Amino acid sequence: MSFQYPEEKLIKLLTERVLKVRNDTIEICRPLKTEDYVLQVSDFASPAKWHLGHTSWFFETFILKEFYPEYKEFDSKFGFVFNSYYLSAGEKVARDKRGNISRPTVKEVYEYRDYVDKHLLKLTEFQIDDSNLKRLKYLLEIGLNHEQQHQELLYMDIKYSFFYNPLKPVFDSKSKVDEPDFNNEEVVEWISMEEGVYDIGHSGNQFCYDNELEKHKVYLNDFQISSALVTNKDFAEFISEGGYKNFVHWHDEGWKWVQENNIEAPLYWIKERNGWFQFTLQGIHPILPNDKLKHISYYEASAFASWKGLRLPTEFEWEAASGKFKKGSHWEWTNSAYLPYPGFKIAKGALGEYNGKFMINQMVLRGASKFTPEGHSRDTYRNFFHPYLSWQMSGIRLAK
Amino acid sequence: MSFQYPEEKLIKLLTERVLKVRNDTIEICRPLKTEDYVLQVSDFASPAKWHLGHTSWFFETFILKEFYPEYKEFDSKFGFVFNSYYLSAGEKVARDKRGNISRPTVKEVYEYRDYVDKHLLKLTEFQIDDSNLKRLKYLLEIGLNHEQQHQELLYMDIKYSFFYNPLKPVFDSKSKVDEPDFNNEEVVEWISMEEGVYDIGHSGNQFCYDNELEKHKVYLNDFQISSALVTNKDFAEFISEGGYKNFVHWHDEGWKWVQENNIEAPLYWIKERNGWFQFTLQGIHPILPNDKLKHISYYEASAFASWKGLRLPTEFEWEAASGKFKKGSHWEWTNSAYLPYPGFKIAKGALGEYNGKFMINQMVLRGASKFTPEGHSRDTYRNFFHPYLSWQMSGIRLAK
Amino acid sequence: MSFQYPEEKLIKLLTERVLKVRNDTIEICRPLKTEDYVLQVSDFASPAKWHLGHTSWFFETFILKEFYPEYKEFDSKFGFVFNSYYLSAGEKVARDKRGNISRPTVKEVYEYRDYVDKHLLKLTEFQIDDSNLKRLKYLLEIGLNHEQQHQELLYMDIKYSFFYNPLKPVFDSKSKVDEPDFNNEEVVEWISMEEGVYDIGHSGNQFCYDNELEKHKVYLNDFQISSALVTNKDFAEFISEGGYKNFVHWHDEGWKWVQENNIEAPLYWIKERNGWFQFTLQGIHPILPNDKLKHISYYEASAFASWKGLRLPTEFEWEAASGKFKKGSHWEWTNSAYLPYPGFKIAKGALGEYNGKFMINQMVLRGASKFTPEGHSRDTYRNFFHPYLSWQMSGIRLAK
């Protein structure tokens, strides 16, 4: 997580980037009713209220407590409620019980945000020496990126909890981040890449996560990668030809997942007498055939590729070819497990828990989705999820 | 559930009793914040919002739809959300998922109540023939009693969900229904009852539930029953002498329950370095030794009785002796399983599901608690819970 | 469990009754292959090997260790393996893990039986004073009855484990205890009983269990009880008319049991294209319409009775009327919960765990089945099982 940032003034970093991102979080939540903030319908999701509190707690704990002279916590018990997996930062509420806590109220959580933001802004008024200033900027950058990740999670978790309600409420009928795409069919081409050694990983002095480092060489065979993502029409064919009923395309664990959960279509697809529909943040609308398939698990992505006689690209193939294709609107599953790059080092202290501890049993996704905040991702960015999950906005790009 | 009600005018029944009880429900909820209404922290509890909606749905479904000419439902989808176990009245949300539903909002649920109440009041404006009027009054009486049961559940569920929050919030610092009792030690006496045939069950023309009928004869041996409930001091002794560590006092299933859940004290007891405390709707306060023990499971009640070399009374002993002792402030576990009386008949239709379907694996409690609405219980009233439950305000009266 | 036994000589008691019963256990197991002895296909069943070892351990622990001078245990580790719920008698293997233990081998367990039997027989050679002799006879009687209970469990567990095998092996093609009954249809009559006080419970100086005491008076209303058990034909009608699909006949928990386990017919009924068949210890044979229905859970028995507009008798009604009807060939579910009689006392020590600790969440069955050893049951005998269980040979006698 070390990076060389440009010579950016603290005041500019705070006002033009950090507080702007902080405000974006509030904007995302604007259509929510108070009751919506409390829901946790699965252990992999969190209540909106928790995201709001947790991101504030992050700035308070890792920045204000270190840099703000005689900082007074907003509420000393909030750490217990809003800590997540930072075990080194103290006890916490069990991950699957966050939806059982009604207090602090939404109003109090917004007051907490406000309190933290005001104190962040005041940081410019203190004398901070160069070495500390560098560290402060570094931590602000982390906090900003951390907040952006929770913005994406907010969309994911809100969508999932609204879907769970049998009344299927509409979040925001004008939501730009989850709208149907009425475009025509796209011409799909195979992009050819040559065998050889490629540079993989982040370089340059912009921010990146520790898991994108060290930059290193990877040897790739000849391969071809599709210029476009798989569409709803493509996947509807997989369904109608019995893709979910035939084990030969599935991993052993994928097949078990299909059987035990009676999976018959992607998450958010709803079968009505008059065809397939899709639940979105704008409400329910018909499946558009040329729209790109989204909310797909790795198991489904892999089975689909196998059914086509093709495969998913590795994350290295994806990164090597990324300059040659148009970026999709969803995260793209790769066939790479989430593992450390050569030379990967875990940072000291609580922030060191950020990435390395998740490097088991997860698969890498590349790209970015419409839920991803502007400027958050990049070609070397490594997103990761367990293979059975699909509440993230994930799609499929094929390779061979 | 048949009863001869006194000649009560419909308008009086509605305004002086039904709508008064309806309003009491709102009063109970007054200290809640919007977020509090959504919580369901266990599958045996329900969100406050659900109780409010369900009791309104009950009047709408079983009364307004039948008696209000051309009645227009407030929202046709509410039946799905607010139905409970009335399987004959249509599909419903799974019992353990009620806390995952944020919409309708609390405000909408209050509007629903208001809508239902206004229509109930208007029932007086229609011409209703005698036979229908009789049935209407009967159903209103059921609705009123049903609402009172949910008032008690509201207190139980609110207390349980607040306890679950690690911040242990205070519901109402002046709550009368869950306050410590600073009384002096009570003199406890054994009341002797003679062997013979006793009348058991409800008679007279006041309302009662179907499970209190038919009135019938029961033969009882000589027995003695305590004049008072067991106190905190009594039970603290059981704990300190290893009552929770010694299987000999426990039922086989009770012992398993203790082991698997690491039970070491009654629900709501909190051990601090300076002694035992108790969580209440007023907040946390020290255990008062002369206060009556409450929130005890049947397993604990039975183990305690066995440890004392005594036993719990049967529900028949309790009822036969009930005129001789001062009523306690909690429900009192009996050693009777919840089973039908001779001649018990299940009513036709959805209301018939009310009681009979629960007559398995539950134990009877008699009396009433501070959570019970004034006038709801009586000496023949049969409350019932599974033996492992203790979120109801239950205590112990011993017999021998 | 106190009783006045007739003046029976120790040698006679041992040779003519105890060792005879001990030998019957071996006869029951004769058709088993070594592999069959190890199976435990459910946590409520036990391996045949365990039954053989446990019954021997019972005699060794409660009799030989007390009465045989300087008795030397066959193997000091067997107590750990063959103890059941006698928590006071030391640690034990978890109930649901008994099938995971291959050693001691079947051969060793038979050697253990032989060792114990030989030492039991030698008890006649020692000088035992009157008071001890009385206690010894009492314990032998308990051991004998305990062994008989395990004989019935052996049949139940063997049948259940053979059914579990997809190859549906035949236990014994000539087994008398589970053969089809080719009798003609029986004339069924209603036996009328008059309201009044009846004596319930065991009296006389023959052996009985503690749960049959004290003899006490019970007041019964007028009732009628069927002269015969429900037949397969009766129940087939219940099935074909949708009995398993209609919640109105079921307890709430019974309905959940039906749903969660997809129950569509009694245990051991197998639907083939050409009709219903039944798995028995003799193998698979067609359902005979006039044969008495067996292996039915309490939930099913109760739902069937409700569907007929009738009910199950209480255990008191059953006992009061038992002289008036022909005994069935199966245990008969009653609508009584298994609870203590007035004056019930738990014996001191490990044997006191025998019955009282199970007096929760179980329903009483009366009568006896073809799996029950000759002479083991009587009209006051109280068998009991959880309402969802049906691997015992249980049937239905109706009342109204």
Next chain:
Amino acid sequence: MSFQYPEEKLIKLLTERVLKVRNDTIEICRPLKTEDYVLQVSDFASPAKWHLGHTSWFFETFILKEFYPEYKEFDSKFGFVFNSYYLSAGEKVARDKRGNISRPTVKEVYEYRDYVDKHLLKLTEFQIDDSNLKRLKYLLEIGLNHEQQHQELLYMDIKYSFFYNPLKPVFDSKSKVDEPDFNNEEVVEWISMEEGVYDIGHSGNQFCYDNELEKHKVYLNDFQISSALVTNKDFAEFISEGGYKNFVHWHDEGWKWVQENNIEAPLYWIKERNGWFQFTLQGIHPILPNDKLKHISYYEASAFASWKGLRLPTEFEWEAASGKFKKGSHWEWTNSAYLPYPGFKIAKGALGEYNGKFMINQMVLRGASKFTPEGHSRDTYRNFFHPYLSWQMSGIRLAK
């Protein structure tokens, strides 16, 4: 799974290799009692009887049914009982229920083996054309390797089931495959490897599995790998310095695994008052400090490496350096996920299910263990297990 085998005569292949391996399986089982063959103490293990039947079923199904004219199955129902994950080859008994089946008996399973072996030998008597002969030899080679894998599983499963027995029986006091190593401390060195492109994967015309292909190039950075495996003494230090109590060394899922299962030492380590002991197929013996650590999960291996400030090698590093170090006596965890090599192709038909379907959520192990049959493994061999498993004989080789 394609390979160029040397010009080996069928008769020689059958008698000198296939039937020899088949016989080795029987030798492994020789110390077992009949009862031992039935046990399945975990869903990841299988009964010995099942391994014996399954390996015979494999030869019968994929070879005899294709090549033996008018082959008559030993028993047509065995396919149901002895199939494993070959979904294309028909229905099968659920994986976690294999221990619930006592028939066919052990004797019958041995007769089945004998029947299959006799028919295999007779294959030499038939006229088989060249192309078929090639395929037959290929399938025999697969069957042989498949049987060897089950030989290793037999040792693993037997050890695990004997450990589960509270009596801790001895399998074979002279077992060579699980004996303590009394050697002196080994000098450990760091072997240095240079950055560059390395060839990975199998080449040559000897047998290999499909997952070892295609041979391809991998770019490796400079790295160092230990000349020897981690010892018991090394790991005892990790324990005594609180390695199992400190989350910082663990993956998030590893830490959860430690917490939920109360892991405090490697599988088979037993703490006694006088120190650590180890359960082996020879019985229980003291932990020898210089003996190589074995039966370790990936989570533990990774946490140990992190605690040392080191790491596990990737499978590519391991293979590239494998010529430079002495092979250990256990499988060695790598930090590589089990994923397909470039150009990996799944074979058509049931045999195609062999490897590819497991390529998710598993980590690669390299080397071989004392449980591995002579000649079964090679430097390109890729073994794989879920990260929480440790009943395989796995150890740790460190890298940096």
